[in-house]
Amino acid sequence: MSAMSIPLTTTLEVRGVTVRFGGVIAVDDVTFTARTAEVLGVMGPNGAGKTTLFNVISGVQRPTSGEVSLGGTRLTGRGVEDVAALGVTRTFQTPVMFWGLTVRESVEVALAAREFGGTYPPAPWRELVRCGLGTPGRRRENAVLRERADAILTAAGIVAMAGRATESLAFGEERLLEMARALAVSPTVLLLDEPLSGLNPDEIEAVLASIRAARSSGVAVLLVEHAVGELLAVADRVVVLDHGRKIAEGSPQAVADDPLVIDAYIGDDASTGSA
Amino acid sequence: MGGVLVSRASPAAYGRIALGLVLLVAVLVWFLPSYYTGLLTQIGLYALVTIGLNLFMGYAGQVSLGQAAFVGIGAYTSAALAVKGHVTPWVGLIAGALVAALVAYILSFIALRLRENLLALATLALGIVINVVFNEWEFIGGSSGFKDIPGFALGTFTFDQRAYAILAWALVAIGIWFAGNVVRSSFGRALVAISAGELGAQTLGVDSERLKRQTFVLSAVYAGVAGAVYASSFSYIDPSSFSFLLSVNFVLMSVIGGIRSMWGAVIGAAVVVALGQVLQNVVPVVLPSARGDFQSFFLGVILIAMLILLPRGITSRLREARA
CATH class of the missing domain: 3.40.50.300 (P-loop containing nucleotide triphosphate hydrolases)
Incomplete structure (x- = not known):
């Protein structure tokens, strides 16, 4: 020791x-x-x-x-x-x-949790309603998530597979x-x-x-x-x-x-x- | 649930097609005999319930064999308010959705602790218990239910069969638009993540219990809204209208159409209702001595065959064919 x-x-x-x-x-x-x-x-x-x-x-x-x-x-x-x-x-x-999602979307799941102070969805029902209504604010957040997901994939050297279905990965x-x-x-x-x-x-x-x-x-x-x-x-x-x-x-x-x-x-x- | 295709149509496309559907119905009702207009309403209301169920089954990866109970809660809430309190069904519709949501919220603390088969059994039992409440509670009519439930009205216009069909399909359009937005959002992706790998999603901070609860409650809202319209459009409800068999039918509609497709919900509802009608007309011709039980028998056989041949639902096969 x-x-x-x-x-x-x-x-x-x-x-x-x-x-x-x-x-x-x-x-x-x-x-x-x-x-x-x-x-x-x-x-x-x-x-x-x-x-x-x-x-x-x-x-x-x-x-x-x-x-x-x-x-x-x-x-x-x-x-x-x-x-x-x-x-x-x-x-x-x-x-x-996460079969059913693309590589990028899989990373976005992790980012969304981070975005809301740790856990997703945040405590009130607001997130579900905003997502369902597709509010402009929520869409802007989605665009940000997408960009940040790509940045993370780039850093990991796998941005080329961002759009692929997770089912297709080796x-x-x-x-x-x-x-x-x-x-x-x-x-x-x-x-x-x-x-x-x-x-x-x-x-x-x-x-x-x-x-x-x-x-x-x-x-x-x-x-x-x-x-x-x-x-x-x-x-x-x-x-x-x-x-x-x-x-x-x-x-x-x-x-x-x-x-x-x-x-x-x-x-x-x-x-x-x-x- | 792995490998089930996720729809990637854009939210705007959802909205446009849904709007087109309403317009189509609005035109159709002027040409269809009133019997078929009634069927159209029924298909629309069933589709609405199934859209909500698809979110819970297809996306959250759970099973509910109790959706008929939430339809019943919506119907009874609206009917009781209208009959006993002379409250307009428009308010009854919102109240029905809210009461169904509240009941789902409370039940979720028990039911969602269970997984897969046990959850299916628990929701089945909850459906039966709620049906017993409908039967035994004299205030809401007991086993004889409610008669002469007031209809919807706009100003001086009282809804007829045509108006109900249009209302039902307008609600379907809104339902598809909302659900389509949800599944394309972070919320929907988180649902797919927990159904594919719950523990993996949790280690990233996804609160799977909260996601499932909110989805379960949302599915109850869809069912509650459908129930409220059902009560007024048929003007009569009793406990047998919301039996366990109806819940099984909703699961069938969901699976037959494709559990991860909003259009699948519409197709599934249409197929199940249409098959029932066809059999009702065809079976007596082919087998004159057959009684009503044979129709259920053939319906069952055809549905089983469809599940074997199209395990991922009709829409999934359509999508594969196009790809």
Whole structure:
């Protein structure tokens, strides 16, 4: 474990989080922090509890005990959309696509939420009525959303597919879109669940570039990735889980040399390290 | 619901075609026998309910087997106000829509906690419970309902069958225009997003519960408006007019026309009503000994065949053919 400096820029705090499914402990008393403008790698063999941990942070799964907070605001106990409104968003191991929408429209969904202070639709019924009546003000907002969606797609390098139906995307394109969509909500914390799996080398470069760009714009990126080489290369710090417990935390180099970590990988899943 | 085509016609196009439809009806009613004018009114009112249901089923990806109850609430509200309080049906129409919306809003807190099959069952049960209320509440006529419900009037002109057909289709036009705007807006896109990947949309800040609630309430407004016009145009309602079978019919109209198409709602309503009429005339000729049950039997068989052959609805096939 590395010595922690005073967490002046702490954004996300995970404190003593435990998740039990019946008799199985998926996450066991895990504590760590993630800071603005850093990439925190979350490593561990299959079944180490990485995805469960992401589910807890993003509000999908309520922990058995412990809590997650963001800049002092408690996230635990809030709904997924409220956690998102507070600035925590994520991607999934299998990309979630909005079939029936185009690529651009998918990004506009994320932008509309951001536009209205976090969640969409805003509390009163005004939005539904404005949309139904097609008021000039609402149409102007749509035009703005469209422009901003294109700007986001341009930044992600996928503006060429803006008008395509999401049903027509290849797997790698789905990953790039999901990432662009997540960045569209201007998150404080971005959880990426295996964003590189199934991608070709060009797409891997594009995703890594997006991760670095997010970091330099101040986002705390939490990265779960089986491609350990890429993870260690892009991460500023790494947390290692095994059987639900945190077994190591520190710089990529320190973690890679940690005998406990090597043992966990070789003991459980030797092939993972070669990815 | 993945893979269902989303209509991309522009809102202005929706408005123009809808207006054309009203003009067509306004002309037709002068040439049709009054029996068919009545059918035209019926198709229009059913289409109106189905447009609302399409928003809830096709876009929000939910199922409601209780829409007939909201039609009933609209009809009973307007009829009770007119018969008991001598309130004009114009006010009754708005009141009917509001009461249906209010009931849907309250029920949504129970029903929308459930998903898919369970939601379908819950809305079915709610429809039946509301029908029981119609039957048992003596103030609103109990099982005998309301008779001699006052009609709509404009100045000294009291609505006849022609006027009701035009009113019904004017409401359809407004309904299509509004729903068309909704599905082309951020609201509609958010609905498609939650029906395709609810959790994914939520992680972007989309409040799926609120979206579904507002859509459910909007669908009840469509049903309530249709009910209020129904009550005055037929001048008689009783609980059996708003039974569970009518709710099933609305789902059929929606699916047959195409759940993500506003025109599908119109086509679905027309097909189901027309099929019923054709069978009523054809079955006795082909099978003289057959009684009324056979008509329902054949209607069922034809509808099942259509669902198998056109699982995404008639409009979806039309759109594919054009593409």
